[in-house]
Amino acid sequence: MIHQYVSNGYNIVLDVNSGCVHVVDEITYRVIPLVEEALAQNTEGIGNLAAYAAGRLSESSEEPVEALALQEVIGEILELKEAGMLYTEDIYEQYIDEFKNRGTVVKALCLHIAHDCNLACQYCFAQEGEYHGRKALMSFEVGRKALDFLVASSGSRVNLEVDFFGGEPLLNWQVVKDLVAYGRSLEEPHHKKFRFTLTTNGVLLNDEILEFANKEMANIVLSIDGRKKIHDLMRPHRGGQGSYDEVVPKYKKVAESRNQMNYYVRGTFTRNNLDFAEDVRHLADEGFEQISVEPVVAADTEAYALREEDIPAILAEYDKLALEYIRRKKEGKGFNFFHFMIDLEGGPCVAKRLSGCGSGTEYLAVTPWGDFYPCHQFVGQEEFLMGNVDEGIIRTDIRDTFKRCNVYAKEKCRDCFAKFYCSGGCAANAYHFSGSIDGAYDLGCELQKKRVECAIMIKAALADEEKEKTL
Amino acid sequence: MKHIKTLTTRDVKESMKKGGCGECQTSCQSACKTSCTVGNQSCEKAR
Incomplete structure (x- = not known):
């Protein structure tokens, strides 16, 4: 899965499942989704991929791409694919299930x-x-x-x-x-x-x-x-x-x-x-x-x-x-x-990225009189009262519901590029706006996605600055 | 590469092998109390 966008003049391609960020030229930006399409149709070899991409590009009204340049671009794309840095598969669902099932x-x-x-x-x-x-x-x-x-x-x-x-x-x-x-x-x-x-x-x-x-x-x-x-x-x-x-x-x-x-x-x-x-x-x-x-x-x-x-x-x-x-x-x-x-180089592990915010499980809110709620935003909603400081967690069913909540439990998160950066978003917001902690707060999601895009673009721009300094 | 520049990023796949220690900060214990943001957090082991 890739997510691509243009921001502040940067053509950015995010390889969602590996977390790799590529800043590409305009030709590559056009070709990357076409190669993904071709690969999905089991097209193999640089020549066949180039032919497929050339065919698809000719359907567009944009400037044609020279054959040699096209081959060169596809060569680079395949190199990244081989290195596990592009078109990476989502292999995490079972891992996250196992992770969430831990004590x-x-x-x-x-x-x-x-x-x-x-x-x-x-x-x-x-x-x-x-x-x-x-x-x-x-x-x-x-x-x-x-x-x-x-x-x-x-x-x-x-x-x-x-x-x-x-x-x-x-x-x-x-x-x-x-x-x-x-x-x-x-x-x-x-x-x-x-x-x-x-x-x-x-x-x-x-x-x-x-x-x-x-x-x-x-x-x-x-x-x-x-x-x-x-x-x-x-x-x-x-x-x-x-x-x-x-x-x-x-x-x-x-x-x-x-x-x-x-x-x-x-x-x-x-x-x-x-x-x-x-x-x-x-x-x-x-x-x-x-x-x-x-x-x-x-x-x-x-x-x-x-x-x-x-x-x-x-x-x-x-x-x-x-x-x-x-x-x-x-x-x-x-x-x-x-x-x-955004911490691209030392950011959180995939377990942290995809397992949700931890509310109701590893994170609890405690009221002045000692009641436990899944988080501060659920305090006062009696249906979420989980226990108290004297008796511990009584409603283990609530805890288990929150424990199961992760990006793969949320239909809207599965295909979203931002899931690695928001971990499925805020459970309380999801509940208050959709009626379920496995739902989504759509407005919040739109803003979150934009912030992730801006954060990555900023990294690209500052990396450019660093490079200029060293030249 | 001539057409593609790749920013240095942590290999997310690789983090399956040694990740999941749980020592890192809970997302709502940072500045947020109304959203969930994990992408900006650091791995405790990488500190």
């Missing part, structure tokens, strides 16, 4: 340390922190049991992840600190390594919190939507006043004190700012180097929800952002945009 371990928890919030963000899937339920703060006792459960359920996994999430976790900061200390006390005796992360709206951030976070948190996610007017519109206090001015100076301090690493300023774009590249640019101009601005996920009934008709504008905005991203990198003023980051 279940839990390696990551999203601790809902506070079901309460000091902001009233309009798009909050947590309903201003309360997740369709009641206000509550997690006690140390519940958190301790959650960490004990994690250690006991993690099998031979060494690296364990715990995200302090909310609501707003800084509303329950003492418990966060106590749980970090407790987690550290478990590391040596159990041969584990905790990676703690914090997601915050920044309102309560202060020097004491920052000092602790810089010592203990592997990553901090700082919520900000971009330009002041955009941020304040969607992220107001409960009284309506914006939060931009109070959080930006604090975020700058976080970024600098962490040497511009291991943090993200993280925003959400909505129908109110389809020109979200401007928000990313704004954050970069403010000096942030780790940026994530993501599409809102909201019911169609919300005025700010993204609509199908918005897709062309959003895709064009990603293109615009990609060009800006390259330009700034080349000027030495680059930043990282989370959704354009």
Whole structure:
């Protein structure tokens, strides 16, 4: 399976099943799908393939291709095929089935340390922190049991992840600190390594919190939507006043004190700012180097929800952002945009790529009172209540349903080139938009595919730059 | 090659042999909490 597209003047051919990325000239770009067609019809030998391609090319109104050049191109194509770098077959389905059938371990928890919030963000899937339920703060006792459960359920996994999430976790900061200390006390005796992360709206951030976070948190996610007017519109206090001015100076301090690493300023774009590249640019101009601005996920009934008709504008905005991203990198003023980051050389193994996000199996969300849900986005939906910190996983049927969820269980993912980069997408989004975790969130898929295309094109453009430097 | 430039990529097929250790980051523990992005994550063994 191949996926080919033109972006920023680059003819890109992705050999989906091997992950190889080829940047080709125009003739090759036209010929590659024709050779695939011919091979599917059992055409063999460079001469026969060239004859087939020449015949198909003559049907097109585009410029004819010289016979010698055609043979040369097909020679290169066959060389890549022989090397397992083009037209590679999908041989992973059984492997992924076996992988998913391994014993279940839990390696990551999203601790809902506070079901309460000091902001009233309009798009909050947590309903201003309360997740369709009641206000509550997690006690140390519940958190301790959650960490004990994690250690006991993690099998031979060494690296364990715990995200302090909310609501707003800084509303329950003492418990966060106590749980970090407790987690550290478990590391040596159990041969584990905790990676703690914090997601915050920044309102309560202060020097004491920052000092602790810089010592203990592997990553901090700082919520900000971009330009002041955009941020304040969607992220107001409960009284309506914006939060931009109070959080930006604090975020700058976080970024600098962490040497511009291991943090993200993280925003959400909505129908109110389809020109979200401007928000990313704004954050970069403010000096942030780790940026994530993501599409809102909201019911169609919300005025700010993204609509199908918005897709062309959003895709064009990603293109615009990609060009800006390259330009700034080349000027030495680059930043990282989370959704354009792609690790082609050291990226994840195929098991990681195709087995799904791990929700409901290796990743669980824990409510303030200790209930388990498959992930933070299912919290409050009682049909997904899986167990609790006292009794462990009770609804093993829910766990098993999530365990079976992988790209091969999803009809729409099977033939999608992006499946190796999104792992079948978000189960919660699939459920909320299609009624099944094995379904798809179509709008999200369109945006994801575009981001993958941009990310690969950026790699091609930056590789070009490297090459120019060495010449 | 004259017509084709190939970017350096990890051999995905090859990763079947030694992959699947599970030590890598869970996708939602990064910046995302509303999508699933694995392509940008690093292999723990390659760190």
